[in-house]
Amino acid sequence: MRRNSYIANLKAGYLFPEIAKRRREFAASHPEAKIISLGVGNTTEPVLPHTNAGLVEGARKLGTAEGYSGYQDEGLEQLREKISSVFYRGKFNIDEIFISDGAKCDIGRLQILFGAGTRIAVQDPSYPVYVDGSVLAGAAGGFEGAGYKGITYLPCTAENNFFPNLELIPQNSLIYFCSPNNPTGAVSDRIQLTSLVNAAISKSCIIIFDAAYSEFIRDPLLPKTIFEIDKADTCAIEVNSFSKPAGFTGVRLGWSVVPKTLKYESGESVNTDWNRIAGTIFNGASNIAQAGGLAALDVEGLKEIRELTNFYLGNAKLIRDALIKLGINCIGGDNSPYIWAHFSGRDSWEIFSQILEKCHVVTTPGAGFGPAGQGYIRFSAFGHRADVEEACRRLEKL
Amino acid sequence: MRRNSYIANLKAGYLFPEIAKRRREFAASHPEAKIISLGVGNTTEPVLPHTNAGLVEGARKLGTAEGYSGYQDEGLEQLREKISSVFYRGKFNIDEIFISDGAKCDIGRLQILFGAGTRIAVQDPSYPVYVDGSVLAGAAGGFEGAGYKGITYLPCTAENNFFPNLELIPQNSLIYFCSPNNPTGAVSDRIQLTSLVNAAISKSCIIIFDAAYSEFIRDPLLPKTIFEIDKADTCAIEVNSFSKPAGFTGVRLGWSVVPKTLKYESGESVNTDWNRIAGTIFNGASNIAQAGGLAALDVEGLKEIRELTNFYLGNAKLIRDALIKLGINCIGGDNSPYIWAHFSGRDSWEIFSQILEKCHVVTTPGAGFGPAGQGYIRFSAFGHRADVEEACRRLEKL
Numbered sequence: 001m002r003r004n005s006y007i008a009n010l011k012a013g014y015l016f017p018e019i020a021k022r023r024r025e026f027a028a029s030h031p032e033a034k035i036i037s038l039g040v041g042n043t044t045e046p047v048l049p050h051t052n053a054g055l056v057e058g059a060r061k062l063g064t065a066e067g068y069s070g071y072q073d074e075g076l077e078q079l080r081e082k083i084s085s086v087f088y089r090g091k092f093n094i095d096e097i098f099i100s101d102g103a104k105c106d107i108g109r110l111q112i113l114f115g116a117g118t119r120i121a122v123q124d125p126s127y128p129v130y131v132d133g134s135v136l137a138g139a140a141g142g143f144e145g146a147g148y149k150g151i152t153y154l155p156c157t158a159e160n161n162f163f164p165n166l167e168l169i170p171q172n173s174l175i176y177f178c179s180p181n182n183p184t185g186a187v188s189d190r191i192q193l194t195s196l197v198n199a200a201i202s203k204s205c206i207i208i209f210d211a212a213y214s215e216f217i218r219d220p221l222l223p224k225t226i227f228e229i230d231k232a233d234t235c236a237i238e239v240n241s242f243s244k245p246a247g248f249t250g251v252r253l254g255w256s257v258v259p260k261t262l263k264y265e266s267g268e269s270v271n272t273d274w275n276r277i278a279g280t281i282f283n284g285a286s287n288i289a290q291a292g293g294l295a296a297l298d299v300e301g302l303k304e305i306r307e308l309t310n311f312y313l314g315n316a317k318l319i320r321d322a323l324i325k326l327g328i329n330c331i332g333g334d335n336s337p338y339i340w341a342h343f344s345g346r347d348s349w350e351i352f353s354q355i356l357e358k359c360h361v362v363t364t365p366g367a368g369f370g371p372a373g374q375g376y377i378r379f380s381a382f383g384h385r386a387d388v389e390e391a392c393r394r395l396e397k398l
Numbered sequence: 399m400r401r402n403s404y405i406a407n408l409k410a411g412y413l414f415p416e417i418a419k420r421r422r423e424f425a426a427s428h429p430e431a432k433i434i435s436l437g438v439g440n441t442t443e444p445v446l447p448h449t450n451a452g453l454v455e456g457a458r459k460l461g462t463a464e465g466y467s468g469y470q471d472e473g474l475e476q477l478r479e480k481i482s483s484v485f486y487r488g489k490f491n492i493d494e495i496f497i498s499d500g501a502k503c504d505i506g507r508l509q510i511l512f513g514a515g516t517r518i519a520v521q522d523p524s525y526p527v528y529v530d531g532s533v534l535a536g537a538a539g540g541f542e543g544a545g546y547k548g549i550t551y552l553p554c555t556a557e558n559n560f561f562p563n564l565e566l567i568p569q570n571s572l573i574y575f576c577s578p579n580n581p582t583g584a585v586s587d588r589i590q591l592t593s594l595v596n597a598a599i600s601k602s603c604i605i606i607f608d609a610a611y612s613e614f615i616r617d618p619l620l621p622k623t624i625f626e627i628d629k630a631d632t633c634a635i636e637v638n639s640f641s642k643p644a645g646f647t648g649v650r651l652g653w654s655v656v657p658k659t660l661k662y663e664s665g666e667s668v669n670t671d672w673n674r675i676a677g678t679i680f681n682g683a684s685n686i687a688q689a690g691g692l693a694a695l696d697v698e699g700l701k702e703i704r705e706l707t708n709f710y711l712g713n714a715k716l717i718r719d720a721l722i723k724l725g726i727n728c729i730g731g732d733n734s735p736y737i738w739a740h741f742s743g744r745d746s747w748e749i750f751s752q753i754l755e756k757c758h759v760v761t762t763p764g765a766g767f768g769p770a771g772q773g774y775i776r777f778s779a780f781g782h783r784a785d786v787e788e789a790c791r792r793l794e795k796l
Contacts (some may be wrong), residue, residue, distance in 0.1 A: 001512055001516075001572065001602065001603065001604045001662055001663060002512065002513075002516075002569055002570070002662060002663060003511070003512070003662040003664060003666055003668075003671065004510060004511055004512050004513030004665075004671075005513065006510075006513060007510070007511070007674065007675070009670050010674065010678075012519050014674065014677040014678050016471075016505075016677075017471075017677055022739045029407065040469070042468035042469050043464070043468055044459045044468065045463075045466065046460065046461050046462055046463050046465075047460045047461050047466070048461075050457070052457070052460060052461030053461075055460065055461075055686065056454060056457045056461075057448070058457070059453040059454045059456065059457040059690075060454050061688060062444065062445045062450060062451070062453065062646060062648075062649070063444050063445050063446075063447060063450030063451075063453075063454075064444055065443075065444050067444075068442070068443065068445070069648050070440035070441055070647040070648045071438070071440050071647050071648055072648050073414075073415075086443055088678040098754065101650070101681070101684070103617075103682055104679065104680070104681045105679065105681060107679070108678070108679025108680070109679075111400070112402060112404075112534060113405070114399055114400065114401070114402050115400075115403065115404060115536070116514065116536070118399075118400075119511075129678065132678045132679075133678065133679050136510060136675065136678060136679065138513070138514070152747060172400070174399065188743060205399065206399045208541030221685050238491055248460060249468040249469050250460075250467050250468045250469055250470050250682070250685035251460070251683070251684050251685065251686060252499070252682070252683065252684045254682065264399055264400060264401040265399060265400060266400075266401060268401055270401075273401065273405050276405065276408060276412065277405070277534065279412040279414075279415055280408075280412050280506070280526075280530045280531065280534060281502065281505070281506025281507075281527065281531050281534065282502070282503055282506070283499070283500050283501065283502045283531075283650065284648070284650065285650065286499070286648070286649050286650045286684040286686065286687055287649065288453065288457060288649060288684065288686050288687070289684055289686070292457075315496065339564070347505035363651065375688050
């Protein structure tokens with residue numbers, strides 16, 4: 001059997017396993033080191049009581065005749081209604097909201113809507129799954145120089161205040177856009193997102209908008225969903241996740257909004273196709289996870305989301321303050337759990353190694369997120385408070 | 399944006415939503431009818447106490463500082479070890495076992511290894527996801543006559559005792575093979591599976607072996623995994639699931655075995671690619687589900703698997719006996735939870751409608767599983783005992 005040539009186009013390993021490997025190697029050669037991770041964006045705190053009770057009850061009732069339930073292909077109706085009312089003011093019907101086992105998995109599957117040869121435009125730097133998933137789907141060629149052939153990188157750097165030049169977007173592209181951004185922590189404002197939507201419409205593009213960090217937004221003027229922007233429902237799909245707000249990354253629960261008003265150029269409904277794809281090669285998120293999600297969205301649960309995201313934003317402030325004190329330029333960390341630190345003219349992997357060796361702190365090298373991430377380091381605010389405080393003290397060694 | 403042309407190749411809806419729709423319509427026009435479903439293969443009984451305690455504890459500990467865990471990308475090591483020892487006598491290393499959110503989802507993703515244009519051979523009839531997933535992946539063309547262009551259907555009918563003529567398999571194909579079979583309930587014996595492995599090797603094929611129903615096998619001479627066959631580890635991937643044996647379809651947990659000895663024709667490792675794909679567009683099964691899976695595989699849990707599969711096999715016997723009493727030819731139901739009933743010369747959907755109208759029992763029309771399923775009906779043994787008994791009484795009206 002022949003190997004799918006698209007796989008061969010993917011270079012090296014996926015970013016985070018590569019970082020885990022380097023961490024393991026360092027730990028093996030430095031058994032005395034107490035390594036602290038500010039690397040992967042993985043929540044660390046216990047699930048808060050009310051949300052946890054939802055998970056426990058979801059598991060418990062499967063053991064009872066009255067509470068048992070099997071496949072939940074399309075997701076609990078009640079959960080989809082709740083998502084629409086909590087996050088979208090009831091704008092969407094339940095058949096426009098698809099429960100997933102997480103944003104990453106849906107990002108991988110959504111490419112099937114458009115197929116091989118699709119033109120891709122991504123913020124640069126960006127969450128690696130947009131690009132790697134596109135390569136696997138045949139929407140990009142091999143790696144050449146600093147990026148993959150066929151992908152339009154939209155640099156987001158200090159020079160443009162981390163919002164891309166939309167004129168670079170080609171006609172008929174699939175645009176991946178993430179705000180609050182992973183990794184830069186930058187949040188696009190209403191004017192910026194309006195210009196993005198207008199660009200997408202005028203260039204017949206579709207946006208896959210990743211709003212996984214929206215619950216970290218504290219500035220009331222910043223949009224928490226692309227659907228706050230007029231006409232976004234004719235040009236955008238939104239993916240989102242319970243992982244970060246409810247703090248249960250390993251439980252696997254997210255959702256995608258595919259509006260019925262979204263059409264291909266032929267006029268056919270994208271929603272209908274997505275429903276068919278999800279029904280054919282996916283089988284729904286865990287019913288236990290959905291019970292937890294439901295708890296996370298009631299009055300008590302929403303308080304817990306606020307409490308937990310406040311906690312991680314508190315970590316973010318500590319890291320940001322420590323970096324600023326060291327004279328390092330950085331953004332993010334105010335409306336997002338990521339701090340993006342600039343080490344101008346330096347190689348990201350080299351800084352990564354230096355921080356690991358000098359401070360025993362794991363970070364993420366900016367270059368792992370795309371060519372424009374070179375010279376940057378991402379600090380993640382997901383960690384225990386004592387560890388974050390200790391990491392901040394150690395950073396002074398830099 | 400253009401629609402992926404592969405989607406347009408898919409005809410109508412996925413089988414089971416279509417059945418659900420017809421059921422809803424019937425219920426709406428016959429509000430008095432007490433409909434019983436022997437249709438979808440969806441478990442109905444509460445999760446048994448020990449396995450359920452594993453799920454509850456998996457959820458509970460996420461609420462504690464000591465027990466919290468985040469992403470489990472590759473799956474719990476302990477669970478992968480347990481799967482290797484319980485199902486494969488320890489034959490595989492943990493890096494050959496990949497935890498999934500269910501067999502259906504992995505079947506959809508595995509196609510990425512080979513890509514568009516792959517030749518596909520399937521048992522006919524077969525679980526719809528093999529064919530529909532292949533169409534979505536561009537490994538088949540449009541629907542013509544009774545099947546999809548580019549797919550080699552391997553008829554499994556009463557005439558060949560439900561084992562296909564392997565000479566029909568083209569060189570270099572991806573072979574989907576399911577035993578115990580869904581929908582026919584037939585189980586391939588050691589000689590048959592040996593001939594399948596030999597055919598795959600001599601024709602440079604790879605088998606995706608679906609063993610999701612292996613725990614229903616009672617005949618000790620029948621193989622429960624393709625890896626009981628010599629050299630299968632050079633030509634096969636096995637997908638499997640906790641859904642049916644542990645009886646928690648909605649919890650979402652399965653696994654795939656991709657042996658390191660499995661190579662593409664170029665000599666490259668399939669295992670390495672699968673690891674990369676899983677890491678890139680998947681994020682692991684729910685950690686709560688994995689805690690339940692771990693409980694299901696210890697001594698107490700394995701007793702529960704036996705107890706639960708015995709229960710459903712008891713249902714299967716009732717259905718089979720009722721059909722035989724009516725003079726209807728059928729197979730399956732002894733080492734599998736499906737009974738495949740032959741209504742020679744009749745149209746499947748017509749029999750489906752007749753059973754629904756006369757008996758208020760939902761079944762699955764054989765033609766929904768492929769052209770050779772025409773004239774057959776699948777009865778699923780997943781149901782409450784009282785419902786199955788009542789359904790059997792009503793079937794006498796046929």
